[in-house]
Amino acid sequence: MGMAVGGRGGVKAEINVTPLVDVVLVLLIIFMVVTPMSPQxxxxxxPAAAQGEHRDTPPEPLVFxxxxxKALFVGTEALPDTSRFQERMREELRAHPExxxxxxxDETLTCGDVLEVLHHSRDAGALKVSLGVAVKKTH
Incomplete structure (x- = not known):
């Protein structure tokens, strides 16, 4: 901030906004770079698998x-019960059917626990659901 003292006009205060604009632009660039890399x-x-599915340009999937x-999440939103889960799945499938x-x-869950969620997603209208696995690294 600069101040001119003396002269005919008395005290004159001017705000220099250039440093503020520089900081805001740097923060904007940082958020633009970091946001796409955040995990979904x-x-x-x-659980580990011998191989996984690889696509060249995969569309962003809906991750649940x-x-x-045994807590259910769609993205990072916790859903209290299966009826709310099915409602949310229907909303997403209506908005983006493809x-x-x-x-x-979680790898510690039983097959029955996973099947139960798959049945709830099928009842909500999901025809195909991929299962996330960690691919084992072979040397």
Whole structure:
């Protein structure tokens, strides 16, 4: 901030906004770069598989997760019960019918727990659901 003292006009205060604009632009660039790299869905340890599905330009799937304590998430939003889960799935499928679905289930869950969620998603209108796995690294 600069101040001119003396002269005919008395005290004159001017605000220099250039440093503020510089800081805001740097923050904008940082957020633009970091946001696409943020992980999707709830972070759960995935079961291992010998191979996984690879696509050149995959469309962003709708990620829903089942944690070890059997809590359901769509993205990072916790859903209190299966009826709310099915309602949310119907909303997403109506809005984007071509969107892929990805279930990330904790590796400690039983097959029955995962099947139950798959049945709920089928009842909501999902025809195909991919299962998230951690691919084993072979040497």
């Amino acid at each position: 869905g709830k972070d759960v340890p995935l 997760s089942l944690t070890a304590d 969107r892929r679905l990805l279930l990330k289930a």
